[in-house]
Amino acid sequence: MIAEQTHRIFWALGDETRQALLDWLVAEGKGTATELSGRLPxxxxxxxxxxxxxxAAGLLSSEHVGRETIFRPSPDAFEVALTWLSRRARMWDSTLQRLKAHAEDRAQS
Structure with missing residues (x-):
């Protein structure tokens, strides 16, 4: 479940247009498709x-108000992405430390 959600989050973030829309929504706090379409070509x-x-990726939540749908950023998805990235960073740190130790051992031999 978490792996699928993480995949969907990063897939959604992989598009420049979606990044721009998300940046605007984070800065403004909320917005509609009509408002956002005026900002992009x-x-x-x-x-x-x-x-x-x-x-669908969990990056936004929506609320229907009259004929409009208001979208807001959803912080929970960012926590999922941050957790995933933090785990990978720790794994790489550990791997690089072992590689460094191995290289230093070989240099001393």
């Missing part, structure tokens, strides 16, 4: 598709 429908992908 793409159609409202394209913005809506990108927002739906980010919502």
């Amino acid at each position: 793409i159609s409202r429908q394209a913005v809506s598709r990108h927002l739906a992908e980010m919502e």
